[in-house]
Amino acid sequence: xxxxxxxxxxxxxxxxxxxxxxxxxxxxxxxxxxxxxxxxxxxxxxxxxxxxxxxxxxxxxxxxxxxxxxxxxxxxxxxxxxxxxxxxxxxxxxxxxxxxxxxxxxxx
Numbered sequence: 001x002x003x004x005x006x007x008x009x010x011x012x013x014x015x016x017x018x019x020x021x022x023x024x025x026x027x028x029x030x031x032x033x034x035x036x037x038x039x040x041x042x043x044x045x046x047x048x049x050x051x052x053x054x055x056x057x058x059x060x061x062x063x064x065x066x067x068x069x070x071x072x073x074x075x076x077x078x079x080x081x082x083x084x085x086x087x088x089x090x091x092x093x094x095x096x097x098x099x100x101x102x103x104x105x106x107x108x
Contacts, residue, residue, distance in 0.1 A: 024076040030052075071089060
């Protein structure tokens, strides 16, 4: 079974706005949003607007965890990244703090 990478961002962690995808798919993911406008007193769907490629990398940069992006690149290339390596990278990039490991429902 391939690992999944989930992105939680925005103001409400109970309603994540990001994907949960395999590493190779999250690297290529393009965030889109539907465009609605009021026209003649009615809301009308006008289509979709997409961000430029590189959405996942930008999320990692904004969260100051570009180190994680590089691990996901390795995963996408077929590399096996043990949890101990992820924990060590987290510690190294977060002032020695330990990576929290809980069920996803407990983190949000």
